[in-house]
Amino acid sequence: MPVKTSFAWTLRHWAAPLPRNRFALVALALTLAATLTLTACAAASALQLAGNEYVAAKVTDGGQDRPLVPGTKLRLSFSATDIGASAGCNHLGGTYRIDGGRLIVASMATTDMGCDPDLMAQDQWLSELLGAGPAIRVVVNDLVLEAGSVSITFVDREVAEPDAKLVGPTWTVESILTGDAVASVPAEPVATLVFKEDGTLEVNAGCNRGSGTWTAVSGGIEVGPLMLTKMACDKESGDLESAVLGVLEAGTIGAQIDSSLMTLQAGNQGLMLRAS
Numbered sequence: 603m604p605v606k607t608s609f610a611w612t613l614r615h616w617a618a619p620l621p622r623n624r625f626a627l628v629a630l631a632l633t634l635a636a637t638l639t640l641t642a643c644a645a646a647s648a649l650q651l652a653g654n655e656y657v658a659a660k661v662t663d664g665g666q667d668r669p670l671v672p673g674t675k676l677r678l679s680f681s682a683t684d685i686g687a688s689a690g691c692n693h694l695g696g697t698y699r700i701d702g703g704r705l706i707v708a709s710m711a712t713t714d715m716g717c718d719p720d721l722m723a724q725d726q727w728l729s730e731l732l733g734a735g736p737a738i739r740v741v742v743n744d745l746v747l748e749a750g751s752v753s754i755t756f757v758d759r760e761v762a763e764p765d766a767k768l769v770g771p772t773w774t775v776e777s778i779l780t781g782d783a784v785a786s787v788p789a790e791p792v793a794t795l796v797f798k799e800d801g802t803l804e805v806n807a808g809c810n811r812g813s814g815t816w817t818a819v820s821g822g823i824e825v826g827p828l829m830l831t832k833m834a835c836d837k838e839s840g841d842l843e844s845a846v847l848g849v850l851e852a853g854t855i856g857a858q859i860d861s862s863l864m865t866l867q868a869g870n871q872g873l874m875l876r877a878s
Contacts, residue, residue, distance in 0.1 A: 649700055649740060651680035655860070656745050656756035657763060664751040671720045676728060678745075678756060689728040691717035696732075705738040705747065715786060763861040768823075769797045771877035773864055775808070778845045779872030791839040793846045795875065803828075805850070808842030809835035814850075822857040822866075825850045849873050 658676035661668045670676065674690030680698070685707055687694040696710040710733060712725070736749035745756040775793040778785045787793070793808035803816045805828060812830030816823050828850065835843060849855060852868030862877040 649738070651700075651745075652682040653680070655679040655759035657759050658754050659744070659757045659762065660753075660755040662753045668752070671718075671724050674721070674724065676754065676756075677759070679759075685732070687728060687732060689721070689724045691715060691721035691725050694725070694729055694732070700738065703737055703739065704735045705732070706735050707732045713784065715784070759861060765859045766862050766864070766877040768857070768859065768864070769799050771862075772796050773875035773877055775842070775846060775873050776863075776876050777874040778842075779865075779867070779870075779874065781870045784874070787842060788838070791842055793842050797823075805830065805846075807846045807850075809833060809839035810843060819854055822855050824854050845871070846873065 656678045658670075661670065661676065671690055677686075677688045679686040683697050685696055685698040685705075692713040692715050694710060694712050696707045698705060698707045700706070710729060712729065717725070731747070731749050731752060731754075734749045736747040736752075739746050739748075741755075743758060743761075747754045747756070773795045775787055775795075777787060791808045792806065794804075794806045796804040797816055798804070801815050801817065803814045803825060805812050805814060807830060810830040810833050812828055814828040815826035817826070828847070848871050849866050849868045852871070854868075856865075856867040858865045858867075864875045864877065866873045866875065
């Protein structure tokens with residue numbers, strides 16, 4: 603929406619002596635109101651979301667706090683054309699545009715992981731809210747979505763949840779990636795990695811344990827030969843170990859950390875790990 607009235611011009615005339623003619627006063631007030639409205643419209647149309655990630659800091663319904671499933675958060679991410687969202691279980695995604703101050707999401711799709719009924723219901727609630735064309739606005743540095751009686755205030759993810767450091771935390775494998783498929787790892791067995799400042803790597807592969815070396819390289823990390831115990835493994839721990847070693851022994855591994863979640867990718871095989 604083009605801004606045809608100069609804001610600086612308006613400020614100069616606002617500071618000038620007020621005209622005595624009441625009709626001139628009305629005209630001046632209308633000019634200022636129109637200028638502020640046009641400026642606000644221009645700001646809304648220029649809303650830049652691409653490359654940003656957000657975490658919900660406040661969720662209300664009818665002015666009252668709306669509790670989420672314990673241990674979950676609402677998340678949004680944007681590229682130039684696509685939106686990603688999660689409410690604690692499945693990942694939602696689609697294309698989006700901003701139209702008349704509203705977030706319009708199309709072609710919404712979701713992963714199909716089985717979750718507790720409360721988590722599934724929360725996924726459905728967020729999907730329906732995004733599909734309702736919620737009003738979208740920026741308040742200072744926060745992103746606000748409003749649909750019906752529901753209001754959600756999102757904050758920048760990097761501010762709310764700074765990226766964990768590769769070195770130091772215990773990284774626990776949560777999911778195994780095969781191509782576009784994501785398979786969650788059950789609570790048992792457990793596979794973990796610990797990257798140390800001196801370049802050594804502690805490995806619990808899900809069954810056997812040991813160590814190796816790691817080096818930061820362009821685009822990720824490179825893991826040296828691993829020395830592991832040679833215990834017999836049951837099927838579950840053996841399958842997990844095969845997935846972990848399939849990535850670690852691939853040579854150069856792509857590594858990306860978002861908040862407390864790290865993705866290691868080697869070809870079409872990968873791991874998602876959580877820092878603790």
